[in-house]
Amino acid sequence: MTEAKGGVQSVGRALTLLSLLGRTEEGMRVSTLAREAGLAVSTTHRLLTTLEQHGFAQFDPDAALWNVGREAFAVGAAFGRRRNFVAPALPHLRRLRDATRETANLGVLEGGRLVTVSQVESREIMRAISPPGGVVPAFCSGMGKAILATWPDAEVSDFIARHGLGAMTAKSLVEDGAAMADIAATRARGYAVDDEEYLAGLRCIAAAVFSPQGEAVCAISVSGLAMRLTAERVPEIGARVIAAAADLTASLGGEPATPPA
Numbered sequence: 001m002t003e004a005k006g007g008v009q010s011v012g013r014a015l016t017l018l019s020l021l022g023r024t025e026e027g028m029r030v031s032t033l034a035r036e037a038g039l040a041v042s043t044t045h046r047l048l049t050t051l052e053q054h055g056f057a058q059f060d061p062d063a064a065l066w067n068v069g070r071e072a073f074a075v076g077a078a079f080g081r082r083r084n085f086v087a088p089a090l091p092h093l094r095r096l097r098d099a100t101r102e103t104a105n106l107g108v109l110e111g112g113r114l115v116t117v118s119q120v121e122s123r124e125i126m127r128a129i130s131p132p133g134g135v136v137p138a139f140c141s142g143m144g145k146a147i148l149a150t151w152p153d154a155e156v157s158d159f160i161a162r163h164g165l166g167a168m169t170a171k172s173l174v175e176d177g178a179a180m181a182d183i184a185a186t187r188a189r190g191y192a193v194d195d196e197e198y199l200a201g202l203r204c205i206a207a208a209v210f211s212p213q214g215e216a217v218c219a220i221s222v223s224g225l226a227m228r229l230t231a232e233r234v235p236e237i238g239a240r241v242i243a244a245a246a247d248l249t250a251s252l253g254g255e256p257a258t259p260p261a
Contacts, residue, residue, distance in 0.1 A: 013039060014047045018056060018072060027065030085209065085218055086118050088251050092220065093120040096244045100237055102224035104244075107143035107206075108217070110135070112163025114144035122224065137166025139173050139182075142194035142206035143219035149186040150208050150216040156183055172197045191238040192219075196226055203229045205237045207245035210254040217254075220245045 016037050021028060034044040048066055051057035055071030086106065093104040097120040106118040113135040138144030138159070148156050157180070165173050173179045186192040194204035206221035222229070222237050229237065249256060 010047070013037065013043070014051055017044065017047055018051060018068070021057060021066060021068045022072070027060060027063065027067040029064060030066060033066065085248070085252055089118055089209075089218075089220070089248055090120070092244045092248045092251075093118065096120075096220065096222060096240060097122060099240055100222050100224070102222045102229060102237075105143065105204075105206075105221045105223060107141070107219050107221065109138060109144060109147050112138055112159070112166070114138050114141040114147075114219075116143075117218070136198050137168065138163065139165045139179055140168045140194065140198040142192045142204035142223075143221045145182060145186055145192035145194070146206040146208045146219040146221070147216045149183045149192060150210075153180065153183075156180065168198050169196055169200050171195060171200075189238060190242050193234060193238075194223075201226050203234075205229075205234060205241050207238075207241045209245045209252070210249045210256050212253045212255060214255045217252075220248060 017033055020033055020036055030045050030048065031041055033039075033048070034041045037044060039047075048057050048059070052059055052069065055069045057072070058067045058069040059065075060067065089106045093106060096104040101122060103122040104120045105116050107114045107116045109115075114137075116134045116136075136144065138148060148159065151159070157176070160176055160179060165176075165179055167174050173182060182192075191205055191207045194202075194206070196202060198204070202223060203226040204221050204223040206219045208216035209218045209220060211217045220241060222241055246256070248254075
């Protein structure tokens with residue numbers, strides 16, 4: 001029993017390290033990983049070595065930094081492949097990025113969170129990026145709110161009861177009534193807005209994409225620095241995002257659902 005428990009614990013610790021590595025592009029030192037994971041350096045090094053042997057981690061001896069390995073990329077890519085809308089979305093994301101000059105994203109709801117599954121980065125030097133694989137509380141995300149707005153009110157209320165609102169900034173929604181009012185406004189506009197609710201200084205506009213069954217399977221968004229993606233530009237960007245979501249819906253053979261009352 002002890003060995004089984006220890007084995008599970010080791011797997012959990014290794015996955016924690018892998019998750020930490022996935023959040024940085026520069027790589028991390030073993031001491032930093034150990035500190036952030038709450039592990040001894042020796043334990044961390046042993047787990048990293050095991051991950052490296054299986055291709056899930058990679059060590060750069062010159063910089064003494066650990067990075068995500070090729071196998072981690074392959075496993076992560078499988079998440080996108082099993083969703084048949086990821087590859088078809090890329091041309092639409094690129095056109096949206098080129099038209100707005102901001103980062104275009106594709107996301108799905110997983111549990112109570114919004115997961116970014118694909119992205120085309122802005123070419124601007126200063127840009128807003130929540131990398132693929134990143135997770136955000138649904139009500140702090142334009143894409144999350146765009147998908148939830150396609151649900152009946154009773155289901156949205158149940159979602160809030162189960163998962164909460166998950167406030168991230170001073171502008172995040174913290175009351176159920178405000179959240180439901182935001183959902184109603186999203187339905188009326190046809191697009192959702194994350195007005196610095198996930199990260200101060202970041203604004204996001206999103207619209208839902210529908211399956212042939214009329215269900216919102218994902219959402220498309222444009223995210224950018226609030227100083228560039230100003231309140232005056234939101235309606236214009238919203239129209240472009242709605243068009244991109246409608247084009248992707250059509251290419252998937254989808255059918256937009258009638259907005260819930």
